[in-house]
Amino acid sequence: MTLWMLAWHNIRRRPARSALTIAAVAIGIAAVVALTAIAWGFESSWQQANDARATDLIVTRQASQNTMPSPFREADVRPLLMQQAHVQQVAGLLSEMLSVSEDGPPAFVFGWEYGSYLWQHLELVEGRWPASAHEQVVVIGTLAAQTLHKGVGDHVDIEGLTFPVVGIFRSSALVENGALLMTLRQMQQTMDKPGKVNVLNIQLDASASETDEAQIQQHVRQQLHGYHVLTSGELVSRNAVVRIAKAMSQVTTLIAGLVGALMVFNTMLMSVSERRREIGLLLAVGWRKAMVMRLIVSESVGLALTGGALGILAGFVLASVLEMLPLMRGKIDPLFSPWFLLAVLGLSVVLGMAGGLLPALNAARTSPSQALRGE
Template sequence: MILITSWEWESYIWNHLEIVEGRMQKDGHEKAVLLGKSASQMLRKQVGDSLQLLGSEFPVCGIYESTSMIESGAIVIPLGVMQSHSDNAGKINFVNLRFSPGVDKARGREICDRIENLHSGLSASLASEAAQRNSTTRAVKGMTLAVTLLSMVVGLASVMNTMLMSVFERTVEIGVLRAIGWKAARIRHMILLEATLLGISGGVLGVLLGFLVRELLYLFPSISGTIRIEIGLEAIVFTILFATVVGALSGLYPAIRASRMKPTVAFRHQ
């Protein structure tokens, strides 16, 4: 997700942007956008390219770096330009305040309380508090957690069912292994290893499928021209580790069941 933000041209916020390519807008009325470095990479846009925003073409005049992850992935437009192209003349969502040097967090919280007391409709918070209380952030985190838990349940059920069927079909084979001297622990380790490898294979396949779906989505101009789906190294590692854990956990019951199988019972199954 890429944030489109706009600031008043005279705001101090512009001063902390470090332009690494191109230039900043000439004034608060220039119809042009700045891209954060991460946004530039996700959108695959460089200085001189154009973006379709708010029903109009906006040229990219510059690319900036920021220590803030959110700002680095943002598109910045002067406030006046944003208002005129979005039918929101005279409307704003928030006001940024910069405290004087030496103001600590406790003093900052006190100032926020005084602002809120000015009017019942005003809400003021420190930057750190706003990030934690952001409803959108909470909603996304909640949805992500729900999808992750659902994926784990489905994955556990699928792999466990596969391994149980495998143990059932190999009942005679397991009986032979027990008859020739294989210990229960060795049988258990074998089934667990198979389940873990199955989980790893599923994780790798899922990552490859993710890359494929991303490239297929880019075939649609409405998507490729506005967003960039980034699959980072952390996401890849997490997916494979997650699949590995799911595979190992789902193989526990089939492994225990196979290790307790008696050779006589296995041969009778044949």
């Protein structure tokens, strides 16, 4: 017979009430797990895309906290970047989120500078790459091929222009697998943004150190007003969607935490009230007040922890279902790290402790004499 066994017996005493409390905590935790995993997965997916491209630094316009960075004239910026020490290559990129089919959700359409290092990390699965910067063709990611039901030889309409699909590629980054890719020149023409890019990718030579990277950032910042020079990680963390997703997961965590703690609090308060005589008995047979408090908090932590564990499972399922939705497919890649799951369990413990503390204090204040008399 241990304290935990007794706590578990007490949790099982009112199965319906305990199940409801566990369910409420589980729903909250599931939302936290799913949204946080999606937010992190989204960030990680973009990070993977940048890492896969082997980009060291990125130049965008100031307003790039919007979903898509604003376009700017490449010619205004490139010469200065090329002057910097250790800069090996500067590659322009123009990206948009566009409708490419009548019924499907919008997809990422990328225009990459023809012949630049950006293309090197992609693996051609079928067909061929664009033959020149001027060729009006697209290659599409494996996931885009699935969601759009397009293959080599098919056509896609992008902004009123028809593009033959000449190749299918695979990337280590999910966002690229769900995207359509054409040459930068074609993208500029399609979007009527001649000479414009919304990101300039900089690849440094192998000898460049972190200090060199910081120095380049400093030089460019001093000379290019209105532009950001960021590492790829900084760009991703400033992305509006990443920020919104993170903010949503944080707000959800807060709300789920409050609701969960309140549910546990209510349940434990009722439980303590109903078991006043038993608590009196425990005190009468020699339990210290602290021991009684530990019992009550153990029960509340047990409830919250069970809810947390079920919530993690439900969060997995929820995120997987969301991932399979046509609207989300190729855009999210939930990331579940062991540390995150441990942190969620930790959150459940905190919820349980927060919800159980006051009822535990209440229980410890019980007068054994009055409780045993039934007053």
